[in-house]
Amino acid sequence: xxxxxxxxxxxxxxxxxxxxxxxxxxxxxxxxxxLAQAEFEGWLSPEAMDYVASLLHIKPIEAYEVASFYxxxxxxxVGKCLxxxxxxxxxxxxxxxxxxxxxxxxxxxxxxxxxxDGMFTLKTVECLGSCGTAPxxxxxxxxxxxxxYEKVDKVLEQCKTDGSxxxxxDKVVIDKY
Amino acid sequence: MGKKLxxxxxxxxxxxxYEVYRQHGGYQSxxxxxxxxxxxxxxxxxxxxxxxxxxxxxxxxxxxxxxxxKPEGVARYLVCNADESEPGTFKDRYLMSRIPHLLVxxxxxxxxxxxxxxxxxxIRGEYYYxxxxxxxxxxxxxxxxxxxxxxxxxxYNLDLHVQVGAGAYICGEETALxxxxxxxxxxPRIKPPFPAIAGLYGCPTVVNNVETIAAVVPIVNQGGDAxxxxxxxxxxxxxxxxxxGHINKPGVYEIEMGITVEDFIYSDEYCGGIKNGKKLKAVxxxxxxxxILPADKILTLANGEKRxxxxxxxxDGGFGGGTMLGSGGFIVMDETTSIVENLFTFARFxxxxxxxxxxxxxxxxxxxEKILHKIMDGHGTLADIDLLxxxxxxxxxxxxxxxxxAAAWPVASAxxxxxxxxxxxxxxxxxxxxxxxxxAMQNA
Amino acid sequence: MAKVTIxxxxxxxxxxxxxxxxxxxxxxxxxxxxxxxxxxxxxxGGYCRTCLVEVxxxxxxxxxxxxxxVASCRTxxxxxxxxxxxxxxxxxEARKGVVEFLLLNHPLDCPICDQAGECHLQDLSYEHGSSKxxxxxxxxxxxxxxxxxxxxxHMTRCILCYRCxxxxxxxxxxxxxxxxxxGDHSEISTYIEQAVDNDFSGNMIDVCPVGALTDKxxxxxxxxxFTKPVTAHRDCEKCSGKVNLxxxxxxxxxxxxxxxxxxxxxxxxxxxxxxxxKNTSDWTLEGPAHISNQxxxxxxxxxxxxxxxxxxxxxxxxxxxxxxSKS
Numbered sequence: 001x002x003x004x005x006x007x008x009x010x011x012x013x014x015x016x017x018x019x020x021x022x023x024x025x026x027x028x029x030x031x032x033x034x035l036a037q038a039e040f041e042g043w044l045s046p047e048a049m050d051y052v053a054s055l056l057h058i059k060p061i062e063a064y065e066v067a068s069f070y071x072x073x074x075x076x077x078v079g080k081c082l083x084x085x086x087x088x089x090x091x092x093x094x095x096x097x098x099x100x101x102x103x104x105x106x107x108x109x110x111x112x113x114x115x116x117d118g119m120f121t122l123k124t125v126e127c128l129g130s131c132g133t134a135p136x137x138x139x140x141x142x143x144x145x146x147x148x149y150e151k152v153d154k155v156l157e158q159c160k161t162d163g164s165x166x167x168x169x170d171k172v173v174i175d176k177y
Numbered sequence: 178m179g180k181k182l183x184x185x186x187x188x189x190x191x192x193x194x195y196e197v198y199r200q201h202g203g204y205q206s207x208x209x210x211x212x213x214x215x216x217x218x219x220x221x222x223x224x225x226x227x228x229x230x231x232x233x234x235x236x237x238x239x240x241x242x243x244x245x246x247k248p249e250g251v252a253r254y255l256v257c258n259a260d261e262s263e264p265g266t267f268k269d270r271y272l273m274s275r276i277p278h279l280l281v282x283x284x285x286x287x288x289x290x291x292x293x294x295x296x297x298x299x300i301r302g303e304y305y306y307x308x309x310x311x312x313x314x315x316x317x318x319x320x321x322x323x324x325x326x327x328x329x330x331x332x333y334n335l336d337l338h339v340q341v342g343a344g345a346y347i348c349g350e351e352t353a354l355x356x357x358x359x360x361x362x363x364x365p366r367i368k369p370p371f372p373a374i375a376g377l378y379g380c381p382t383v384v385n386n387v388e389t390i391a392a393v394v395p396i397v398n399q400g401g402d403a404x405x406x407x408x409x410x411x412x413x414x415x416x417x418x419x420x421x422g423h424i425n426k427p428g429v430y431e432i433e434m435g436i437t438v439e440d441f442i443y444s445d446e447y448c449g450g451i452k453n454g455k456k457l458k459a460v461x462x463x464x465x466x467x468x469i470l471p472a473d474k475i476l477t478l479a480n481g482e483k484r485x486x487x488x489x490x491x492x493d494g495g496f497g498g499g500t501m502l503g504s505g506g507f508i509v510m511d512e513t514t515s516i517v518e519n520l521f522t523f524a525r526f527x528x529x530x531x532x533x534x535x536x537x538x539x540x541x542x543x544x545x546e547k548i549l550h551k552i553m554d555g556h557g558t559l560a561d562i563d564l565l566x567x568x569x570x571x572x573x574x575x576x577x578x579x580x581x582x583a584a585a586w587p588v589a590s591a592x593x594x595x596x597x598x599x600x601x602x603x604x605x606x607x608x609x610x611x612x613x614x615x616x617a618m619q620n621a
Numbered sequence: 622m623a624k625v626t627i628x629x630x631x632x633x634x635x636x637x638x639x640x641x642x643x644x645x646x647x648x649x650x651x652x653x654x655x656x657x658x659x660x661x662x663x664x665x666g667g668y669c670r671t672c673l674v675e676v677x678x679x680x681x682x683x684x685x686x687x688x689x690x691v692a693s694c695r696t697x698x699x700x701x702x703x704x705x706x707x708x709x710x711x712x713x714e715a716r717k718g719v720v721e722f723l724l725l726n727h728p729l730d731c732p733i734c735d736q737a738g739e740c741h742l743q744d745l746s747y748e749h750g751s752s753k754x755x756x757x758x759x760x761x762x763x764x765x766x767x768x769x770x771x772x773x774x775h776m777t778r779c780i781l782c783y784r785c786x787x788x789x790x791x792x793x794x795x796x797x798x799x800x801x802x803x804g805d806h807s808e809i810s811t812y813i814e815q816a817v818d819n820d821f822s823g824n825m826i827d828v829c830p831v832g833a834l835t836d837k838x839x840x841x842x843x844x845x846x847f848t849k850p851v852t853a854h855r856d857c858e859k860c861s862g863k864v865n866l867x868x869x870x871x872x873x874x875x876x877x878x879x880x881x882x883x884x885x886x887x888x889x890x891x892x893x894x895x896x897x898x899k900n901t902s903d904w905t906l907e908g909p910a911h912i913s914n915q916x917x918x919x920x921x922x923x924x925x926x927x928x929x930x931x932x933x934x935x936x937x938x939x940x941x942x943x944x945x946s947k948s
Binding site for chain 2: 026034138
């Protein structure tokens, strides 16, 4: 796969870059890494990071340093649906451990693993600001809250049927929260 | 019903959009500010209001604003801290997704007061769906002449951008946030200099929390004095409280400061009491960083009076017997809760979120999590409890930024108030069902 | 000018001087230890927290004490400021904690580490640490990697002082290594395997306070205390050419930059001088090098007091070695 933004994405990238004062284009690094991750199979390969660095005229290491710092950037390939289950206090109090167990059983994978069909990767994450609607999980940009086993099953089923890759940049319907 | 200043219209259908927001008095503060007030006069009103930073530290906003350096010919910036990541806190998310124009309006009015022509809203990456909501609101504000060049014919120009983060609690620390906004790792800066002197791109900068910025709107509309009348003592105004845990009605509540903690937990207007009729065991009142308090101490002060929901009352008793209002992340735990396990989730959190720049936090947070894990697994000793105590004491106050303190306080308070529970784990190890141990930082 | 008192001893220093600099001006007895600060590197310091001091009086104007201990390397003095270093029990206690944190994941492999004998972490631990460890958890480890053919990165020993990153940023063009990941998973790395290849890369070795970056041309050649440092210079078009040569017998085992009494490099040198000029004939010898107090060599057993003109290599005597022990 050639690592290069589509014309549309490049236009968005250039619009973002133009926000910042002259000489401060590095500010666009995180937004552009998000774009790259969404466009290039849900993860940031060294080539993808090099490409972003070249757009911003910064050294590749500056992109690696930043990408490896932030937990939303995947430096290894992930499944089409990255399931991120919150595990911090409020979610834990309301049963996030059991939700994780349930998903593990259902998908036949452990936390940190990807299903053999490449559909799902399961990950636990720290507080996503959904404590009032705990337990919760995030897939792409979509928050799934007040989880029950049934709700989890339904969401995973939908993901499977849909089959598309979910990214943080997906346009999502705002939930009723 | 308490007075509502921010969430008065949050249930009005369509309030997310410009038209409905405007019909309900939206953008009046901008009109009033740019047409009838000087920037200095607005800063004065904010000072008079007694508004304190709503992100957690509670620093007087007017004072923070007056520290902003104003050298000739140098750009100044206003950055809104929407990196809400403190466990137990979700009020900014609620406010931004329900009434995005309130934040946009607050940003415009505040920017005018500070003489800022470019402002940013730095929002955590996980809130990507809110980025779209905010961007829609901003586009509407541009279209209606509230943003861009010559706002409402006043000659004042302002551009407002949403900047997205990518998963790092530390970016809620204002200098780490600025580093991140400059496209760097979220490593807090060593202070001084403070952002008011050298912030974004080395220029004078004010960083304020979402709720703080939003509160500027009613302050300008009604005047600082009127705002100061609301609340109690130095805890002026209303506060958004994120209530979660073992309660009947989790959610975001706007309270007038000064109501009792008891009322907040048990009245139907707010949390509606403990779930399943259980007894209250403990509360973390202001987000994961603040000291946890057992039921009797959170409800009642040492002198027997009822504890109130205010900066002063919550911190009454100091660190030994009190806590803090913090970000207003109110986590309630019932009698079945294991304090040790809950502490473990906090310790794991701070370990995961330490930036790794300075040694006490980098090494200490990881160490504390490991020891707690060991205790939970039934391998702990009494000496481990003392060691935990000593480690937190060696972190507190010795780090570059407050994350070290934030990691230390929950440990200190849990041991102080619930030591017997730790000892129970040591002497009578229970089997813990699933412990999710922090492993690789990089996922999957 | 500002008058500052550290551990009861006063000095007048120009405004803008840091507490650490002022303390060093007074003398080693009151100077806080440092691991990450380096006088020749801008924005260095603040990370390791070993130089924390207690400000008991803020200034003449505002005598309130500072609420927390401060990093002396990054805090500027105020007129009338009073500072506690060795005399402050709080500082001693905090420093003990910092040493413990720095050693928590350190492999303590001094017996096989080339840095032993001139390692700042060894000195720090000896002076401020505890002789007992309180952790039985597995230590963090990393694979050794070669970054270029002359430098080895042994990340397991690193204390994340950021000095090598600042060297690459400030005296070379095109930094290719940096700090990756975060928290206690942070590591110095090039991410994709890549050689650090530029004329001044060798200075990363000199600024590394521990044995994380070592000179491969010197690797396992000798314990440093069996070598004899000699100041020397040559005309170099790339750098000052002012170096220390480290002799064992008649052989130059390694070349380093000269360090000041705090163990910090005085002038950075180029890789040609460091790696390619290992014959005595390449150099003009000046005399025995004075090595700072931060080293086992600082006993200076080998040092003889002769003018450079009278100086001969064989005048330098090695440390007295007990019978049977070999390097």
